[in-house]
Amino acid sequence: MRQELDSIKQHYRQSSNPLLACSLIDAYGKCALLEDATRIFRECLIVDLVGFTSMITAYSQSGQGEEALKLYLEMLDRGIEPDPYVCSSLLNACANLSAYEQGKQVHVHVLKHGFMYDNFAGNSLVNMYAKCGSIDDAERAFSSIPERGIVSWSAMIGGLAQHGHGKEALRVFNQMLKYGVSPNQITLVSVLCACNHAGLVTEAQNYFRSMKELFGFERMQEHYACMIDLLGRAGRLDEAMELVNTMPFQADGSVWGALLGAARIHKNVEIGQRAAEMLLILEPEKSGTHVLLANIYASVGMWNNVAKMRRLMKDCNVKKEPGVSWIEVKDKIYTFIAGDRSHVQSEEIYAKLDELSERLSKAGYIPKVEFDLHNVERDEKEKLLYHHSEKLAVAFGLIATPAGAPIRVKKNLRVCMDCHTAFKFISKIVSREIILRDINRYHHFKDGSCSCGDYW
DNA sequence: ATAGGGTTAG
Incomplete structure (x- = not known):
C-alpha cells in the first residue's frame, strides 16, 4: 500500500x-502514515x-486528537x-479525548454556522457528549437533530448502554421501531450491550434468538461476543461455552476474549x-491473554503455571500495558501515569492525596491492598494504590477546577477496584460528581455510590 | 477532494 501511495505522490509532485x-x-x-500526510499538507501551497x-x-x-484541535485553531487563524x-471530525477527536470543554466549543461553532441540518x-x-461522560447533553443533542437516521439512534442507544442506562436504551430502541426506523447489525450490538450493562439476560x-426473523439480518461475531460476556457475568459459563461450540462460523478473537473473561470470573x-x-x-500481539490466564491460575492456586505464564510473557516479549489517565482542564489535556511526579503541580497533587487519605480513613474506607499484586509490605501496597493514575488525575481535578464542578477522567484500562471504592467515598466527602470513563464503560460517582452498581 | 454509530481482555 505504501508503495502505491508513494507512486501517486510522484504524480502529485x-x-x-x-x-x-x-x-x-x-x-x-487512513494507512496510519501520519508523517507522510503531514509532509504533503505542509508542502502543499x-x-x-x-x-x-x-x-x-x-x-x-x-488517535492524535490534540494535534487535530491545534490545527483547527490554525485554520481559524487563517480566516x-x-x-x-x-x-x-473535530467532534470525533473530542470524543476520543473525552475533551468535554473543547467539544462544547465545537458545538457552538455547529450552531453558529447552522450545521444542525447535517446528520x-x-x-x-x-x-461526543456520550463519550465525554454527559449523557444528558447527548440526549439534548439527539432531540435537536431534525431528522434522526439509524446512526443517530444507534449512537444514542450505544451511549445510554455504556452509561449503564440499559432500560432507557431499550425504551429508545422501541421508540425507534415505533417511528418505523429499521435497525441494523450495529444497532443490535448496542442493544445487546445495553442488556449486558444492565444485567438484562x-x-x-x-433479541439474540429472534434477530433474523424480527429484523432480517444474520448475527455477527460481535453479537456472539456480547452474549458470551453477558452469560459469563450472569454466572452461566456452560451456556456461554455451548454458544461458542454451536456458532455457525469460526469464532474470532472477540468471541474467545469474551469467553476468557467469563472463565476468569468463574475460575x-x-x-x-x-x-x-x-x-x-x-492475537499473539495482545498482552491481556497471558495476564488473564495467569490470573485464572493464581485464583485456583496453580502457582507453577502462573510462573510458566510469566516466563512465556518474558520470552514472547509481551508487556503489560501501563495504566494512563487523562483529565481536561481549561482546554488542556493533562496525562498521568502511576506514581507520576512530572506535573508542575505535583507537590500540591500529592498533598491533596494525603489530605484525602486522612479524610477517607475517617469515613471508613480501607485500602483494598489485595488488588495490588506487588510483592511488598502492606504499607507499601497502600502507597502504590494511592498513586494510581486515576487517583492522581482526580486529585488534580479537585485542585484545578471550581468547587462543585464535576470531574471527568478517562482511563486506558479498567478502573481498579480500590480506585472504584475510593471514588465512591471521595464523591461524598468533597460533594463532587466524578465521571470516569474506563476502557469499556462509564462510572458516575455521586453521593457515595456508583452508577454501575458495582457491576462492570 | 474532506465527516458519523457497536463488541472482548488484570
Missing part, C-alpha cells in the same frame, strides 16, 4: 494538483478548507470558515486454557 494533495493526505492518514479537513481527520482518526465535515454533525455531537436472549481453568490457546494464535 509533478502536477501539484491540490485536489490530489487532499486525497493523498486522506489516504496516508494551496491550503484550503478541504485540505485542513483532510489533515485534521488524519490526526483524529489516528478559513468551518463546514460540517471539519466539525464532525453527520448531529450524530457526532451525540457521540432474558431480554438479550430474546474455570479448562475453559480459560482453551480460550487462551485460541487467542494466542489469533
Whole structure:
C-alpha cells in the first residue's frame, strides 16, 4: 500500500494538483502514515478548507486528537470558515479525548454556522457528549437533530448502554421501531450491550434468538461476543461455552476474549486454557491473554503455571500495558501515569492525596491492598494504590477546577477496584460528581455510590 | 477532494 501511495505522490509532485494533495493526505492518514500526510499538507501551497479537513481527520482518526484541535485553531487563524465535515471530525477527536470543554466549543461553532441540518454533525455531537461522560447533553443533542437516521439512534442507544442506562436504551430502541426506523447489525450490538450493562439476560436472549426473523439480518461475531460476556457475568459459563461450540462460523478473537473473561470470573481453568490457546494464535500481539490466564491460575492456586505464564510473557516479549489517565482542564489535556511526579503541580497533587487519605480513613474506607499484586509490605501496597493514575488525575481535578464542578477522567484500562471504592467515598466527602470513563464503560460517582452498581 | 454509530481482555 505504501508503495502505491508513494507512486501517486510522484504524480502529485509533478502536477501539484491540490485536489490530489487532499486525497493523498486522506489516504496516508487512513494507512496510519501520519508523517507522510503531514509532509504533503505542509508542502502543499494551496491550503484550503478541504485540505485542513483532510489533515485534521488524519490526526483524529489516528488517535492524535490534540494535534487535530491545534490545527483547527490554525485554520481559524487563517480566516478559513468551518463546514460540517471539519466539525464532525473535530467532534470525533473530542470524543476520543473525552475533551468535554473543547467539544462544547465545537458545538457552538455547529450552531453558529447552522450545521444542525447535517446528520453527520448531529450524530457526532451525540457521540461526543456520550463519550465525554454527559449523557444528558447527548440526549439534548439527539432531540435537536431534525431528522434522526439509524446512526443517530444507534449512537444514542450505544451511549445510554455504556452509561449503564440499559432500560432507557431499550425504551429508545422501541421508540425507534415505533417511528418505523429499521435497525441494523450495529444497532443490535448496542442493544445487546445495553442488556449486558444492565444485567438484562432474558431480554438479550430474546433479541439474540429472534434477530433474523424480527429484523432480517444474520448475527455477527460481535453479537456472539456480547452474549458470551453477558452469560459469563450472569454466572452461566456452560451456556456461554455451548454458544461458542454451536456458532455457525469460526469464532474470532472477540468471541474467545469474551469467553476468557467469563472463565476468569468463574475460575474455570479448562475453559480459560482453551480460550487462551485460541487467542494466542489469533492475537499473539495482545498482552491481556497471558495476564488473564495467569490470573485464572493464581485464583485456583496453580502457582507453577502462573510462573510458566510469566516466563512465556518474558520470552514472547509481551508487556503489560501501563495504566494512563487523562483529565481536561481549561482546554488542556493533562496525562498521568502511576506514581507520576512530572506535573508542575505535583507537590500540591500529592498533598491533596494525603489530605484525602486522612479524610477517607475517617469515613471508613480501607485500602483494598489485595488488588495490588506487588510483592511488598502492606504499607507499601497502600502507597502504590494511592498513586494510581486515576487517583492522581482526580486529585488534580479537585485542585484545578471550581468547587462543585464535576470531574471527568478517562482511563486506558479498567478502573481498579480500590480506585472504584475510593471514588465512591471521595464523591461524598468533597460533594463532587466524578465521571470516569474506563476502557469499556462509564462510572458516575455521586453521593457515595456508583452508577454501575458495582457491576462492570 | 474532506465527516458519523457497536463488541472482548488484570
